Amino acid sequence: MSSKTDAAVQEEQCNIVMGWDPWEPYLFADIDGSVRGLDVELMSAMASKAGCEISFAKASWTQLLDRLRAGQVDVVAGASVTEARKQFSWFSAPYRRETFALYVRDTEASKYPFTVMEDVLAQGMKVGVVSDYVYGEQLNRLIESERYQSQFVEVPISELNYVSLLDYSIDGFLEDPFVAATILRKKGYDEDIEQHPLVIDSGGVHFMFSKASVDEATVNDLNEALSDLIADGSYQAILDKYRL
Known part of the structure; x- marks a missing residue:
């Protein structure tokens, strides 16, 4: 331009x-x-x-x-x-404003009865994220932290997280709820993946x-x-x- x-x-x-x-x-x-x-x-x-x-x-x-x-x-x-x-x-x-929710395999949300991301990570959960996304100051601090960095699995595009979750390569992933609703419906994953109560406001x-x-x-x-x-x-x- x-x-x-x-x-x-x-x-x-x-x-x-x-x-x-x-x-x-x-x-x-x-x-x-x-x-x-x-x-x-x-x-x-x-x-x-x-x-x-x-x-x-x-x-x-x-x-x-x-x-x-x-x-x-x-x-x-x-x-x-x-x-x-x-x-x-x-x-x-x-x-x-943008929010991100945690998504897990169907019926598994009860395995992680927490509302704070640190508590979920403390259970050893591997979480899918997209490379170079900014998920908000608090969450990006966890992604970059020495303690939890290895538990975040990066992919180039968000749709790969859905496949990785169903392949048991990860235990959950973070996604915008409106985006997730669209992908779950279009890919037919509605009965395989569910939204966890944990929602993060990224600003x-x-x-x-x-x-x-x-x-x-x-x-x-x-x-x-x-x-x-x-x-x-x-x-x-x-x-x-x-x-x-």
Whole structure:
């Protein structure tokens, strides 16, 4: 994406490449191949208000972070703010809150009658997580801790956790409840996997923009567009469409 540095450039069309990995209902490919989802619709509406065209590039989350850092994609969705990411990214205002729940094999939730992650880990549970996800400050501290690090099993995409759980390679995994509900239904795992009562609020999530390809003025324009969408009811209409 070109930086708007003078009048001639400002007159040019703003083009945004949005990187995405499948995470329905936030990001997914429809039957006709078009990219859809809550985050896609919201970013598309923001881009339209800011006078930008949007296109899409699919990759794993880890690959998207690398491409964002290099300026090969301009924006990704559903990102948490960290000091490391601030070095190469701008962030939008938060646009939704995110939670993660623990999922286990059907009927096994009673084996772990706890509401705190440390207590679950103390039972020796192996937990599937996605590489480079930010699950919130408290949980990421456990993932990176010397004591519990070996109990977290990383995968490049979240759907692999469902297979690993049913293969008994892990004892549970962390997932956004709305994403899990979609995958369990589509894959036919409803009777094989259940949600544990443990739910973790990871905080607000943001659109994350590449400092290598997007200037701060454009981010400000898109933030203003987000504020307008909230004010005129369009934002809530998008959430209602996905029942969030």
